[in-house]
Amino acid sequence: MADPAAPPPAAASSGPIGIGVVGIGKIAKDQHLPVITSSPDYRLFATTSKSGGYPGFPCYTDIGDMLAKEPDVRAVSLCTPPQGRYELAVAAIDAGRDVFLEKPPGATLSEVEALRVRAEARGVVLFASWHSRCAPAVQPARAWIAERTVRRVQIDWREDVRHWHPNQDWVFQPGGMGVFDPGINALSIATRILPPFHLTSAELRVPANRQTPIQADLAFVLDGGAEVVMALDWLQTGPQTWDVRVETDRGVLTLHEGGQRAEVQGSDGLGPLKRGPHVEYEGLYARFAELVRRRISDVDVSPLRQLADAFTLGRRTIVDPFDW
Amino acid sequence: MADPAAPPPAAASSGPIGIGVVGIGKIAKDQHLPVITSSPDYRLFATTSKSGGYPGFPCYTDIGDMLAKEPDVRAVSLCTPPQGRYELAVAAIDAGRDVFLEKPPGATLSEVEALRVRAEARGVVLFASWHSRCAPAVQPARAWIAERTVRRVQIDWREDVRHWHPNQDWVFQPGGMGVFDPGINALSIATRILPPFHLTSAELRVPANRQTPIQADLAFVLDGGAEVVMALDWLQTGPQTWDVRVETDRGVLTLHEGGQRAEVQGSDGLGPLKRGPHVEYEGLYARFAELVRRRISDVDVSPLRQLADAFTLGRRTIVDPFDW
Numbered sequence A, B: 001m002a003d004p005a006a007p008p009p010a011a012a013s014s015g016p017i018g019i020g021v022v023g024i025g026k027i028a029k030d031q032h033l034p035v036i037t038s039s040p041d042y043r044l045f046a047t048t049s050k051s052g053g054y055p056g057f058p059c060y061t062d063i064g065d066m067l068a069k070e071p072d073v074r075a076v077s078l079c080t081p082p083q084g085r086y087e088l089a090v091a092a093i094d095a096g097r098d099v100f101l102e103k104p105p106g107a108t109l110s111e112v113e114a115l116r117v118r119a120e121a122r123g124v125v126l127f128a129s130w131h132s133r134c135a136p137a138v139q140p141a142r143a144w145i146a147e148r149t150v151r152r153v154q155i156d157w158r159e160d161v162r163h164w165h166p167n168q169d170w171v172f173q174p175g176g177m178g179v180f181d182p183g184i185n186a187l188s189i190a191t192r193i194l195p196p197f198h199l200t201s202a203e204l205r206v207p208a209n210r211q212t213p214i215q216a217d218l219a220f221v222l223d224g225g226a227e228v229v230m231a232l233d234w235l236q237t238g239p240q241t242w243d244v245r246v247e248t249d250r251g252v253l254t255l256h257e258g259g260q261r262a263e264v265q266g267s268d269g270l271g272p273l274k275r276g277p278h279v280e281y282e283g284l285y286a287r288f289a290e291l292v293r294r295r296i297s298d299v300d301v302s303p304l305r306q307l308a309d310a311f312t313l314g315r316r317t318i319v320d321p322f323d324w
Helices: A026-038 A063-069 A085-094 A109-122 A138-146 A180-193 A280-294 A302-313 B026-038 B063-069 B085-094 B109-122 B138-146 B180-193 B280-294 B302-313
Strands: A017-022 A042-048 A075-078 A098-101 A126-128 A150-158 A197-207 A215-222 A227-233 A241-248 A251-256 A261-265 A315-319 B017-022 B042-048 B075-078 B098-101 B126-128 B150-158 B197-207 B215-222 B227-233 B241-248 B251-256 B261-265 B315-319
Touching: A017 A026, A017 A063, A026 A042, A026 A280, A042 A063, A063 A085, A075 A085, A085 A098, A085 A109, A098 A109, A098 A280, A109 A126, A109 A302, A109 B197, A109 B302, A126 A280, A138 A180, A138 A241, A138 A251, A138 A261, A150 A180, A180 A227, A180 A241, A180 A302, A197 A302, A197 B109, A215 A302, A302 B109, A302 B302, B017 B026, B017 B063, B026 B042, B026 B280, B042 B063, B063 B085, B075 B085, B085 B098, B085 B109, B098 B109, B098 B280, B109 B126, B109 B302, B126 B280, B138 B180, B138 B241, B138 B251, B138 B261, B150 B180, B180 B227, B180 B241, B180 B302, B197 B302, B215 B302
Parallel strands: A017 A042, A017 A075, A075 A098, A098 A126, A150 A227, A197 A315, B017 B042, B017 B075, B075 B098, B098 B126, B150 B227, B197 B315
Antiparallel strands: A150 A241, A197 A215, A215 A227, A241 A251, A251 A261, B150 B241, B197 B215, B215 B227, B241 B251, B251 B261
């Protein structure tokens, strides 16, 4: 599988990591490229895109061309949609390049497992990124919860799909994941800050003219018996809600705005956390640089596994058709 | 979580393994108990069942009672349906007993992962069994395929649900998995004999009055690019089909009857394999005895992961209502 003519995996180095970005869409322009080009950890050398690159850098239309012609590209960041990302990752791994995967790391769990095994065999670093885990209040919340016993968790993730994904029919097609497209961010936070938990039941509400859920109610049980309830709603207009409320034996912590800030009631030590800057992608790229330098992969599929469990065990209810 | 008063994990020993069987239904009576009671590797001490035990052995209605009152039960075999098996496994693990899980190992991937972590922490052996992998032709097929390049695979799993699951409504309820209840046996064979593969598309046909598919067509790609197509059908009357056809660069191998026998065309060395005896559960219990003696767990979730991928990525088509 690995091309014997490809360069060897990147060696540990203290200089900037030469990087290429694949898929120059909204998320790459808004988040990845500004972070990469302003970080001393990275040096951008090229992009691959079918719809225009990034001013001042070579743009290829095929990842194979970029990998062949840009030996300074030692790492590749894949910002394309999950469908089709597997083949791009295989090309990069087989060419001995380290790989950063946007979330979710793939369209299926089995393809991510195959990439993990392949990267290990090739000696390259693979990073399955979950940007919400780098929201500023998530790590402090994790530390606060770790010293307490969780009694109950309520997750509310309510937003307006027409605002966030206007006319993006792919989110309602098979593999688009529907309301779990934002919901997997909630799952990535929950799997980071809570003890292990697993699904006990789910109701998935699917529009009659679509394939994926527009709303979902899920019930999980935490290791130790506490209940976790989760409501996902893609029809909320007005104020948008991305909250995780964790009731413990000593106080209640609520993450707001997808982990941007935390509020603590009845705390016995830790005061309310201030709202931090929007550092999610800075945190991800700092983590990736650390992984590349230490030659360690980080492929935690637990958010995607929770999603797959919901699709496997969930009861489907057909609801009103959805049109933009 | 672990009860400090519980006995320590079973130590390696050359004598018979004291065992308790939980869930005395059709599969336990047909397969597990005859194998256990005739094997020199095991000694049955007790059962747990709400609907009658096994003649000549103590029967408890609660697993906690059995674990507390039967110190000779060093290992527990769980033959109950997947829903509810998690709590039974936790009770056994926390009581320091080794655990044999019927297939599928759980209702969700996350609960199986939680059990794996828990068993490791407690120092007990956990075995996720897949009986079809012990069908007599499966291991020879695996060895034959390993020396060849796979070009294409076709899996046909067609049976009559009215014959095999008469009036068992649970198979069509959420978590019952529908036609994947037998289909996971095909997946357990395919993940054992083939190189890694992952789903690219699936169509799930769900009766209008049910929750789980009654037919499914799946397409996978093998590591290396070969196509795997799989047809699951629960409406086949007359002859029943459980076949896996593997086309390679040097010959075609077909597993028939769920791995009971293999046929080879154009072989260059290995003759057709004879039909063997029905040794699936003998093989599973021999494997479990080996794991218990060597203190090693074996929790391969890949068949359940492939199933979860199909439920996540599959396109659902509503078909005619199904009634018994």
